[in-house]
Amino acid sequence: MAEAIASMLSARIVLLVxxxxxxxxxxxxxVPPGDPRVRNRPPATLREARIAREIRWAIAASAPFMPFRSVCLQQAMAGHAMLKRRGVHSAMHFGAGLGGKGSARPIDAHAWLDAGGVKVTGYPVAPNLAELGCFV
Structure with missing residues (x-):
């Protein structure tokens, strides 16, 4: 959890400056969502899946207690960095859609992260969002 807290704080600071x-x-x-580098990625090994689930837990458990509102982008960045340090490949997805009826925002944007089929952060993805692309 300490690494998740430090990674989310680091993401927050980096995005501010x-x-x-x-x-x-x-x-x-x-790349676009249909790119072969996204579609044809192999599933996570047992080791990679275990690591991804542990990181998902650490981020989800610590995010509510951050001294700032830890949003989806900061959580995805933290998870991406933590997975990368462990040699686990991940994809950070970005989507957008029209805000819901009565929403204060005309457009909703969201970031989510997966690692070889393991949902790490940002799930479930709202049905009104269309994926624009992802980092691989």
Missing amino acids: RPFRIVSRRFGAF
């Missing part, structure tokens, strides 16, 4: 276009260079290639 640097533009996302600069920060995102560390995430890999941004």
Whole structure:
């Protein structure tokens, strides 16, 4: 949990001081959702799946207690960094859709993370969101 807290705090600070276009260079290639690098990824091994589930738990358990509102992007960035440190490949997805009826925001945006089929952060994804692309 300490690493999850530190990773979410780091993501928060980085996003406050640097533009996302600069920060995102560390995430890999941004590709459309139908790209073969996304569709044809092998499932996680037992070891990778265990690690991804442990990271999912650590982020979900610690996010409500952060001294700031830890949103989906910070959680996805933290999970991505934690998985990368362990040699586990992940995909960070980005989507957008029209805000729901009565919503204060005209557009909803969301980030979610998976690792070889294991849902790490940002799930479930709202049905009104269309995936725009992902970092692989």
